[in-house]
Amino acid sequence: MSEFNWCHGPSCHKSHTVDRVRGVKGSKVLRTRKVKYWAGSGFYNYFCSNSCYNEFANTYVEQIIAIAPRTECLETPIEDPKRTKHSNPYHNWYETEIKVDESRQS
Numbered sequence: 001m002s003e004f005n006w007c008h009g010p011s012c013h014k015s016h017t018v019d020r021v022r023g024v025k026g027s028k029v030l031r032t033r034k035v036k037y038w039a040g041s042g043f044y045n046y047f048c049s050n051s052c053y054n055e056f057a058n059t060y061v062e063q064i065i066a067i068a069p070r071t072e073c074l075e076t077p078i079e080d081p082k083r084t085k086h087s088n089p090y091h092n093w094y095e096t097e098i099k100v101d102e103s104r105q106s
């Protein structure tokens with residue numbers, strides 16, 4: 001496995017930053033950034049920035065969704081939420097505790 005990937009951002013090579021400038025005088029180019037391979041998995045192994053990732057995801061969203069289409073909603077069983085009133089000398093506030101009902105997990 002190589003130690004880097006080329007950024008998969010469709011327009012990475014069009015961003016005007018000095019670190020992308022390569023080539024000899026008279027034939028300079030803006031080049032796609034190299035992305036160092038990290039130990040963990042995830043999109044940071046394939047994209048140099050969030051904007052390159054977002055552009056890729058927006059460009060190829062139909063193909064990405066086709067990998068694992070969601071045709072119906074998912075649900076997580078919970079216990080009835082408990083609303084608790086809190087107060088201090090300055091104001092009152094409410095907190096609602098939501099707990100997963102482990103007995104109804106499938």
Ligand SMILES: [Zn+2]
Pocket residue numbers: 007008009012033047048049052
């Ligand atoms: Zn990039």
